[in-house]
Amino acid sequence: MIYDFSKPTCRRGTNSYKWDSATGDDIIPLWVADMDFETYPGITEALRRRVDHAIFGYTRVPDGYYETVCRWFEERHGWRFHRDDIIYTSGVVPAISAIIKALTLTGDQVVVMGPVYNCFFSSIRNNGCELSSSPLIYNKALLRYEIDFHDLEQRLSHERARLLLLCNPHNPGGRVWSRDELERVAVLCKKHGVRVVSDEIHCELTLGDHRYTPFGTLPDDLSYGSVTCCSPSKAFNIAGLQIANIVCRDAAVRERIDRAININEVCDVNPFGVLALQAAYSDGGYDWLCQLRAYLTENYRRLRNFFARELPHLPVMNMEGTYLAWVDCSSLGESSEHIEERLMRENRVWVNAGSMYGKEGEGFIRINMACPWSRLEEGIKRIGK
Incomplete structure (x- = not known):
C-alpha cells in the first residue's frame, strides 16, 4: 500500500500541544517533536x-x-x-x-x-x-x-x-x-x-x-x-x-x-x-514506517538544499537520524532564545532555541521536519526572510 505523507491535516482546535500553544493562527509550528502525519492506519483501525x-x-x-x-x-x-x-x-x-x-x-x-x-x-x-x-x-x-x-x-x-x-x-x-x-x-x-x-x-x-x-x-x-x-x-x-x-x-x-x-x-x-x-x-506498520523514513529523508534533503542556497552562513548539521534538523546560527551573533523569539514575532514560525538542550546548544536552532513538504517549505521560507 502507498501512503501519502504530503496530505495536510488541520490540527488546530484539537488541543494539540504543538499547534494550539501558538499565540496566533498564522504561526507555523516547527518546534516540539511530534509529527503532522496521520499515524499508520492499522493503529487507527485497532483503536x-x-x-x-x-x-x-x-x-x-x-x-x-x-x-x-x-x-x-x-x-x-x-x-x-x-x-x-x-x-x-x-x-x-x-x-x-x-x-x-x-x-x-x-x-x-x-x-x-x-x-x-x-x-x-x-x-x-x-x-x-x-x-x-x-x-x-x-x-x-x-x-x-x-x-x-x-x-x-x-x-x-x-x-x-x-x-x-x-x-x-x-x-x-x-x-x-x-x-x-x-x-x-x-x-x-x-x-x-x-x-x-x-x-x-x-x-x-x-x-x-x-x-x-x-x-x-x-x-x-x-x-x-x-x-x-x-x-x-x-x-x-x-x-x-x-x-x-x-x-x-x-x-x-x-x-x-x-x-x-x-x-x-x-x-x-x-x-x-x-x-x-x-x-x-x-508487517504493515513496518511498511508504513519505511515510506515515512523515505519522506523524511527527502524533506531533509530539500531543507539542506534551501539553506545551502539561500542561507549558506547557517550550516545544517549532517543528520543521520530523527526528524529534527539542527542548524548552526552562530554567525548571526545572537542568542538562540532571541532568534526563536524574533522568528516567532516577525516571521510567524516557531522553532526551538538550541540553548534549551544545554549550554552546548547555544547558537543553534532545532527545526521539526516531520510535516508535509508544503508546510515545511513555507516555514523555512519564512526563516529565510
Missing part, C-alpha cells in the same frame, strides 16, 4: 474497534504485547531479549526518572553528552542528582558531532558518577551512533563502574542508509547490566497514547527499577497504548 466496545476500565497487558515487542526488535534490529526483561510504563521520560530514582542516591552524578534532550536535565534534578555534561565535539568540517572520549572518561571516573544517560540516536544532534562508538563508550563505563541508560525513542527514525545499533546488542560483558528505554511514540506519532518499555536483562537491576516505577505511580498504562503498540509493530 476504532476498541472504542466500539465502549468500556474503558483498567487494562491488563496481554502476553501478545510482550511477544510483539520481542519479535519486532529481533527481526528489525537483531536485538534478542525475553519478555521477562521488559517493564512497560507510560512514557520514556517517566521511565528515565524512575530509573534514576532506582539506581542513584541523592548527590550522585549522572553523565550526559551535551547538547542533549532537555528532559534529561529535569529528570536528573528532580531525583536529587548532579548533572555532569561532557560536551560533544562539533566537527565543523564534517558538520557532525563526535564524542570527546577523553573528557567523557574524566567525568565517568568521578567518584560520584553512577549513570550515563545516552541518547541513541542523538537528539538534537542527529547522530546515529556507530557500533564502534557505542563499544568505546561501554568499555569506559565498565572500567569506571558507571551503568548505561540508553534512551532509544528515536531508534526507528534513521535517514537514508544509516542503521541504528541497539546498545543492548553489544557483547554481554558490556551490555548485560545496561538499561534501554524505547517506545513507538515518535516513529508512529502516538505520544498521546502514552506507552513505553524499559528493557533490562539484569534481574536484580530490573527489580529495583520496577519498584521505582511503582513508587512514581507510572505502572499503569491505558488500553489504547497497548493496542497501538501491537498494531505498530506489525
